[in-house]
Amino acid sequence: MAPSDHVLSLRQRFCLAIGAPIIADAGLDPRALGGWAADHVARARGEHELHQAAVEALRDAYAIDSRASLMAWARERLPARRELAHVVAAFSIATLAHYVSDDDAWQAILLAGKLAQTTYHSWDDFATTCAPVPDEVRAAWAELPWTTELDVTVLAPVAAPRAACPRCGAHPTRPSPTAYIYCEQCGRLVDYDFARACATPLERPGPAYEAIRAELAPKLAAAHGDLLRTRAIQRALFDAWVDACPGAQSIRIQDPAYRAALVAMLAEGETRAAFDPEACARRAALDAATARLAFVTVDGQPRVVGETYRAMEAAMFAHEARRHELAVAHRIYEMHPDHASPALIRRIGMSAYVQGWLPYLAEAEAQALLARTDLAPRDNLAAPPDLAPRDNLAAPPIAVLTCPHCDRALEIAVTATRIVCAHCGRPVEVPKL
Ligand SMILES: [Zn+2]
Numbered sequence: 001m002a003p004s005d006h007v008l009s010l011r012q013r014f015c016l017a018i019g020a021p022i023i024a025d026a027g028l029d030p031r032a033l034g035g036w037a038a039d040h041v042a043r044a045r046g047e048h049e050l051h052q053a054a055v056e057a058l059r060d061a062y063a064i065d066s067r068a069s070l071m072a073w074a075r076e077r078l079p080a081r082r083e084l085a086h087v088v089a090a091f092s093i094a095t096l097a098h099y100v101s102d103d104d105a106w107q108a109i110l111l112a113g114k115l116a117q118t119t120y121h122s123w124d125d126f127a128t129t130c131a132p133v134p135d136e137v138r139a140a141w142a143e144l145p146w147t148t149e150l151d152v153t154v155l156a157p158v159a160a161p162r163a164a165c166p167r168c169g170a171h172p173t174r175p176s177p178t179a180y181i182y183c184e185q186c187g188r189l190v191d192y193d194f195a196r197a198c199a200t201p202l203e204r205p206g207p208a209y210e211a212i213r214a215e216l217a218p219k220l221a222a223a224h225g226d227l228l229r230t231r232a233i234q235r236a237l238f239d240a241w242v243d244a245c246p247g248a249q250s251i252r253i254q255d256p257a258y259r260a261a262l263v264a265m266l267a268e269g270e271t272r273a274a275f276d277p278e279a280c281a282r283r284a285a286l287d288a289a290t291a292r293l294a295f296v297t298v299d300g301q302p303r304v305v306g307e308t309y310r311a312m313e314a315a316m317f318a319h320e321a322r323r324h325e326l327a328v329a330h331r332i333y334e335m336h337p338d339h340a341s342p343a344l345i346r347r348i349g350m351s352a353y354v355q356g357w358l359p360y361l362a363e364a365e366a367q368a369l370l371a372r373t374d375l376a377p378r379d380n381l382a383a384p385p386d387l388a389p390r391d392n393l394a395a396p397p398i399a400v401l402t403c404p405h406c407d408r409a410l411e412i413a414v415t416a417t418r419i420v421c422a423h424c425g426r427p428v429e430v431p432k433l
């Protein structure tokens, strides 16, 4: 990807400036994506050498050597809102290393900028998280108001306690390591934290799925009318999809039995839909509406044209409603390896769609979509805002248990009977302590 050669918008400059202390310290230009302004590239050692330098910089500083390792590295930082300057710097340099497209990098950089803006009070406040900030960076910061409108939709992080477990009645007392929230007492899947899922913007399960589906389309067409072959191809498709976006899945996906059951459920949904004339008609209407989508560039970012988007969204909801009827009729929800409720499975399924579209929607449309899909954070208002999870007096004492599957230490509530290992995702029966 060539270094950015267009004029950056104010919000892009603001978010890029979050990484400025790191980029400047590396001797690069903090005002350009990749660290090199277009008019300076010609005077540099050439694109090949810039690429090599970017690859080495990411490897030496962060042990990042691929798109996947960049995503895994960011997954540990963005949701926790830590090392945001490094996150911006890494994504910026990753464009030169060809690990991400400019568009992907901007998504992550804008999100990191928004997270910094909503976590700290000012540039001075933010500076306390960075190593010494050079004077020229402070001068550049002074030109960018801390309250710059970024037009990025981020959801408030979920505060404990949330909804009670439907099986044992326990309330979560600690933040979940992933978007899939398992009960701390009995290990049941209790909820899905969409805000957490959105903090890993590059996973993009929706686009990943569409790409794999396009690849397998000829095979699926050839299997038309053959239920067994269609099911086998759909399973291969979802198997590839799980590999493409591991961070978008439950921590339990590492367990082969869990993975097989999830893939089987997803494939069954697609297979039954392929043999249902009503679902096929609604899918065709959805594809037609998708083909009519139009995009414009607003403030340096692609945005979908509202009218074309709303037509597609209506077709999507109509299709999903039929899929729900089929899932009930064919008992597909019962195949879910977490034995989650149909409502929760639908929310998780919808999350991939919403996550894919949020960056292209204006704030008002984004909020409407979140409300309609029940993905906006819930129960947060009921939580006392300053109640740190650790200070929660209702929380039972913590004990340390070694996972019998992966041998790593787990912090658990002493009253827990069954938990999901936060490292390997295997269920662990807790011995009476
Ligand atoms: Zn429970």
Ligand SMILES: [Zn+2]
Binding pocket: 403, 404, 405, 406, 407, 408, 421, 422, 423, 424, 425, 426
């Ligand atoms: Zn484990």
